[in-house]
Amino acid sequence: MSIGRTATAVAAVALSVLVATPAAAQPTTTSAAEAGAGWLARQLVDGERFEVDYGGKLYPDHGGTIDAVLAFAAAGVAEDNALKATAWLAEPEVLPGYIGDPKDSAYAGSYAKLALTAQVRGEDPTAFGGVDLIAGLESLMGASGRFSDKSPYPGDYSNGFSQSFAVLALERHGTAPKAAVDYLAGTACPTGGFPLDLEQATCVAQVDATAMAVQALIAAGRTAEADDAVEWLVEQQQADGGFIDVLQKGEAGTTTNANTTGLAAQALRVAGSTAAADKAVGYLKSLQVGCGAEQAGAIAYDAKGFSPANATRATSQAVLGLVGTGFATLSSSGAKAAAPVLDCPATTTTVATPTTSEEPAAGPQAQQPEVLARTGVPVAPALWLGTLLVLAGALALVLGRRRYAPQAASARR
Incomplete structure (x- = not known):
């Protein structure tokens, strides 16, 4: 040549x-909640949804996607992903797979949770994807005030979560029916906690369900019942600050976990139990994957460490606990567009200068840090x-x- x-x-x-x-670098953050939400956003398929593997086939994970959208709102970041996820949930071929086919099925918990998510996003829950979620939810309330599923298949999957989400969504829309709030309050166990499975022969209080009930009762102005539940919650807190899913007690290897602790921390913060909430936040931060790891920012399910099998939902619910904003007031307004990465200082390597009389010893090359210190570049x-x-x-x-x-x-x- x-x-x-x-x-x-x-x-x-x-x-x-x-x-x-590259034209621009991802923003960095030292906030545990923002870092967790940022990591979560980068796990979304096509930046819009989660999927679940069942029998070797992938299916859309509507509930997991909604959990992520709520986490983005709590952390105030990843608005671009939240927009995409919300649009995906509203697609006509996606929506019926979650709330049910209007011809023969409707799921109370799905209607309630999606209506609440629409409200958090500033969307109209009466016209979400062409569906009136509020009217659909109200149609599922029976004479007792309980919200139940309608399905051609045997079994009713509505539970304590369904009831609490329904009260929260309807309270945000206007006022929850008194019968619905009365029913929720009436499900409390003698201990003060609330069950996940309703109308059982034995009332078994569960931390997750109690945390949701606390938020719903406070939103509806039923502070007396909420206070009893908060007292029970505080009694369940473990020495490390975390919480155990009561229904799993006795199973081998069951310990405090991020999912249950995240919901409990959020409820405790809403109820004004600052000391207990702070202790729970400390536990959640101890589970966050730190600098030097590929999954930096993610929050592990428990002290065993990061696992892709459960890290997305664990991170979603942990972010809610880290921030502490309740579902009754949670809003995505003002959220930042980007999904930040954990701000990690660069690692430095000192290289010894060889003398003129000795040859430098051979050794491995210094590893390059993934992120430059405090610059985000x-x-x-x-x-x-x-x-x-x-x-x-x-x-x-x-x-x-x-x-x-x-x-x-x-x-x-």
Whole structure:
């Protein structure tokens, strides 16, 4: 290849490197909640949804996607992903898979949770994806005040969560029916806690269900019943600040976990139990994956460490607990568009200068940090810039040789 062609090729490569340099870096954060929500956003399929693997086949995970949207609102970040996820949930081919086919089925918990999510997003719950979620929810309330499923299949999957979400959504829309609130309050166990499974022969209080009931009762102005439930919640807090799902007690390996603790921390904060809430937040932070790990920002289900099988839902519910804003007032208004990454300081490596009498010892090359300290600028652009400078130097060398070659030849003659 001629010198001219070589110079042209070098210049072209240098230009291509310059064009390929990323335009902007992901924002960084030191907030545990923002880092968790940012990690969560990056796990979404196509940036809009979660999927679940069942029998080797992937299915849309509506509930998990909604949990993420609520976490984004709580942390005030990942608004771009929240917009996409909300639009996906409203798609006509997606919506019936969650709330039920209007011809023959309707699920109370799904109607209630999605209506609440629409309210958090500033959407109209009476016209979400062309469906009036409020009217659909109200149609599922029986004479006793309980919200139940309608399905051609045997069994009713409505539970304490369904009832609490329904009261919260209807209270935000206007006022929850007194019968619905009375029914919820009446499900309390003698201990003060609330059950997940309703109308059972034995009332078994559960932390998750109690946390949801506390929020719903406070939203409806039933503070006396809520106070008893809060007292029971505080009694369930473990020494490490976390909470155990009561229904799982006795199973091998069951310990405090992020899901249950996240919901409990949120309820305790809403109820004004600051000390207990702070202790729970400390536990949640102890489960967050730190700098130096690929999954930095994620929150593990328990002290065993990060597992992709349960980290997304654990992170979603943990973020709610870290922030502490209740479902009755939660809003995505003002949320930042981007999904931030955990702000990790760069690692530094000291290289010893060899003496003139000794050869330097061979050793592994220093690892490059993934993020430069406190700048939020990924290392990749810096590496590209270094490559560009090297190529530019090569170009200058080629051109320089071309310029001075005739003079050197003349001198030799």
